[in-house]
Amino acid sequence: NDRPIGSGSFGAVYRAFTDRNQFVAVKVVKLSANASPQQLQRAIRNEEKGVRLLSRLNHRNILKFLKTDRDHQGNFCIFTELLSGNSLAGILEEYGVFSEDGIANFTRQCSNVMLTNEGVIKLIDFGLAKEIAASMAANATEVVGTPCFIPPEILDGGNFTDKSDIWSLGCT
Incomplete structure (x- = not known):
């Protein structure tokens, strides 16, 4: 196509x-x-x-x-x-609002989503910690940083770049 x-x-x-x-x-x-x-x-x-x-x-x-x-x-x-399907923003743009049943269905799926005190939604768990922990074990003498935020290029012994910041932000 x-x-x-x-x-x-x-x-x-x-x-x-x-x-x-x-x-x-x-x-x-x-x-x-x-x-x-x-x-x-x-x-x-x-x-x-x-x-x-x-x-x-x-x-x-x-x-x-x-x-x-x-x-x-x-x-x-x-x-x-x-x-x-479509993104939630796309659905809102096209159809205007969600039904109460629709919203209830979404929230039942959101155990790994938090709402901050400032009203910002944050994804909090991707199962990524297990992967990073395994990578850290392989590179234990070379890795420095908060495990859940370390970009893959750093775990592989590469250099820190602007993309490393983007990775950490995405994990956040």
Whole structure:
């Protein structure tokens, strides 16, 4: 299918049918034309490491990451499970409000979601601590930081970058 099912500032998402006879979502990432080949390769390696870590997560409320690959044009692609439905913001935009039954159904699924004193919703548990703990055990003499917030490139002995901050923010 040549029509995207979604898009954002980092690329477009397409529905694809695999050789394993399953539908998946494929995010085709926009690669920066301003980056040097070395910067581009380093960024892709970091993303591949991140997706490998995310693909090991198994939580009913987290999108399942499958793999990364390059397409025939050399674009970087991230494969995930294909979800049906819409974002809550999209539903509100299209339909206006949720029914009381709908809201009750959502809240029954939210044991890992907190509301802060400032009225901000925070996701608090992804099952990630187990993965980070295992990674830390393998790199125990090299890792310094709060376990649940350490980006995968640091666990793999890489350098701290702006993306490391983004990872930590996402964990928060």
